[in-house]
Amino acid sequence: MADQTRPSVTLALMREMGLTEETLARRKAFLELRDEDSERLRGLHDLAQQYAERVIEDFYAHLLSFEESKKFFTDPVVLARVKAAQKQYFLRLTQGHYDAAYVEDRLRIGVAHERIDLPIELYLSAYNFYLRTVMKHFVEAYGNHPEQVIPLFLSLLKLVFFDMGLATETYLFQRERTIREQQEAIREISTPVLPLRERLLLLPIIGAIDSPRAQQITTQLLHGIRTHRAKVVVMDITGVPTVDSAIANHLLQTVQAARLMGAIVIVSGLSPEVAHALVRLGVDLGTVQTVGTLQDGIEAAEQLLGYAVHKVESATADRPVERS
Amino acid sequence: MRVPILKQGPYLIASIQDALTDEDLAQLQQELVARVGQYRTRGVIIDVAALDVMDSFASRTLRDLAHAIKLRGARTVIVGIQPDVAFSMVRLGLSLVGADTALDLEDGLALLEQHV
Numbered sequence: 213m214a215d216q217t218r219p220s221v222t223l224a225l226m227r228e229m230g231l232t233e234e235t236l237a238r239r240k241a242f243l244e245l246r247d248e249d250s251e252r253l254r255g256l257h258d259l260a261q262q263y264a265e266r267v268i269e270d271f272y273a274h275l276l277s278f279e280e281s282k283k284f285f286t287d288p289v290v291l292a293r294v295k296a297a298q299k300q301y302f303l304r305l306t307q308g309h310y311d312a313a314y315v316e317d318r319l320r321i322g323v324a325h326e327r328i329d330l331p332i333e334l335y336l337s338a339y340n341f342y343l344r345t346v347m348k349h350f351v352e353a354y355g356n357h358p359e360q361v362i363p364l365f366l367s368l369l370k371l372v373f374f375d376m377g378l379a380t381e382t383y384l385f386q387r388e389r390t391i392r393e394q395q396e397a398i399r400e401i402s403t404p405v406l407p408l409r410e411r412l413l414l415l416p417i418i419g420a421i422d423s424p425r426a427q428q429i430t431t432q433l434l435h436g437i438r439t440h441r442a443k444v445v446v447m448d449i450t451g452v453p454t455v456d457s458a459i460a461n462h463l464l465q466t467v468q469a470a471r472l473m474g475a476i477v478i479v480s481g482l483s484p485e486v487a488h489a490l491v492r493l494g495v496d497l498g499t500v501q502t503v504g505t506l507q508d509g510i511e512a513a514e515q516l517l518g519y520a521v522h523k524v525e526s527a528t529a530d531r532p533v534e535r536s
Numbered sequence: 537m538r539v540p541i542l543k544q545g546p547y548l549i550a551s552i553q554d555a556l557t558d559e560d561l562a563q564l565q566q567e568l569v570a571r572v573g574q575y576r577t578r579g580v581i582i583d584v585a586a587l588d589v590m591d592s593f594a595s596r597t598l599r600d601l602a603h604a605i606k607l608r609g610a611r612t613v614i615v616g617i618q619p620d621v622a623f624s625m626v627r628l629g630l631s632l633v634g635a636d637t638a639l640d641l642e643d644g645l646a647l648l649e650q651h652v
Contacts, residue, residue, distance in 0.1 A: 434619030441639055468631075469622035474615065474638035474647075 222320045229385050231315060231378075243374055245310070249367035254308040256364060261303065263349040268299050271341055281334050297321075302342065305371055318375055322382030332383055339372050403429050405436035411443040412513050416506075418451030426462040433466055437475045444516050445470060446509040450481030460495040467500050476501070476516060480509025539564045543575055547648060549641070551583040558593055565601045572608045579648035580605050583641055585616030595630040602635035611651065613637065615644035 226232075240246070272295060275281045285291045301321060304314070325335060347365060354360045402425065408414045413436055417429065433445060447463075449455075455463075467477040479502045482490075490497060503509045514521060539560065542549045548571060550564060568580060582598065584590070602612035613636045617625075625631075638644040 430623055431619070434622060437639070438619055441643075443639070443643070465623065465626040468626045469619070472614075472617045472622040472625060472632065472637050473619065474617075474636075474643055 220316075222316050222323065225319055225323065225382070225385070226312070226316060229319075229381065231312075231319075233312060236312065236315060239374065239377065240310070243370045245367075245370040245374055249370055250308045250310060252364055252367045253306045253371060256368070257303075257306040259349070259353055260306040263346070264299050264302055267302060267342065267345050267349070268295055270345055271298070271338065274341055275334075275338075280331070284328065284330060305368065305375075310371065310374070315378060318378045319382050322379040323386065325379075326383050326386045332380060335379060335383075336376065339376055343369065343372060399425070399428060403432045405432050405440075407440050407442075408446070408510065409514070409517070409519060411441060412510075412517055413437070413440055413442040413445045414448065414510070415445055416448045416451070420454065421452060421459050423458065423462075426459050430462065430466045430469070433477075434469055434473065437470060437473050442475050444513040445475055445477045446506070446513050447477055447479050448481045448506045448509060449479060449486065450483065450506060452481075452483075452486065455486050455489055457493040457495055460490055460493065460497070464495070464497065464500060478503060478509045478512055480504070480506050541567060541571060543577075544645075546576065546578040547645065548572065548575070548577050548580045549583070550580070551586075551641075553586050555587065555589075556594070558597075561594060561597045565597055565604070568601060569604045569608060572605055572610050577610050580610055580612045581641060581644040581648070582612065582614050583616045583644075584614060584621075585618065585640070587621060588618065590617070590621050590625055590630065592628065592630055595625060595632060599632055599634055602632070606634065611636065611648060613644040613647055615640050 272285070272291070276285065285294065304317065343365075346368065347361075350361045350365060402419065403415065403417060406414045406416070413433075415429070415433055415436070421429070433447070436442065437445065463479070467479070470477045477500070479497075479500055482502055482504065501512070503512055539550050539552050539556070542551070548568065550568060552564075556564070568582075571577065572580065582601075584598075587594075598614060602614075605612045612634075614632055615638045617637060636647060638647050
């Protein structure tokens, strides 16, 4: 299937960002970017080719006068390549056909800039610089005829805002994606369910609990009971700094749900702060078995299950460590 | 759909295999309460593992059933409540006060052995 090329990264990105023909049409409608603007901009193309080189030179002279932007262009080879790309970018503005392919091209540039961590204010100041410089060239070309210059400039302004919207959203989307991926990773490692003995589970919770995490704890706990056929679960919250009433109630409901499944939940490791907070909030944990430390929790659980742990006199740990 | 009721020594076991209508539930309740006296039953196990939902009518019927069976001198254990069912029951404020619960049939029988 030669005619079916693999969808590129940017095409996938467009789909993820929800940029379809319809949503793009709506964006254009918001900006009142219409066919006559497209025509007008196309009419500008010859003029744009004339001033393109000068705009680029001015633009990079401006960029290189700042320390923070200079560091992106230390290599002259890179600078030449970037200038060529920038020229293409500017020239594309006056070629009409602001369709999906145009948007894809714009996103590709946005992604490239996001990847090198180009600050967004540089990005925006570039648009600003372009508009100001182009305005100068318009006035040079059309002389003192504002009735010609203003509609042209307004059409260009709409298109540049269209581009700016796409570029900034690409930035934001990429960063949000990074955050989402990290949250996903944290969620995966945050609530392990550990079988401690036959029919005894340990659920250590470390770090703050928010609502999605509370839900995840519930799911892990209840499904863990089923998978491991647990009778007793020790939920250790030693590592939980604070608990609000919503979370406390959620945990309470989890304990009750576990009971419906025939399992007993012991909550261990209530720190003084958490204990005070629960009392202040008026959360009634009277129906839940709570103990101070994880050790107490495990001992209570073992007692419920009928385990008795004895210390053997000649324990290995008591002997001096042998050196080899 | 009728729920089959099996006799196992001094216990009765009703295993619900499919979603039940309210009438089915009511019928199950009557039948179980009647049979408890018939066989000198000491414990009843109701397995609800196949149920994906438990509404307020179902949980109230199970609760009433457990009370009635208790009055007839036997003990009721509801077994096999699924994790999601358990949590939504708590969310909706539904409880099974009066009935014991256990993980599965095996645990249910063990619980009855212990207490009866």
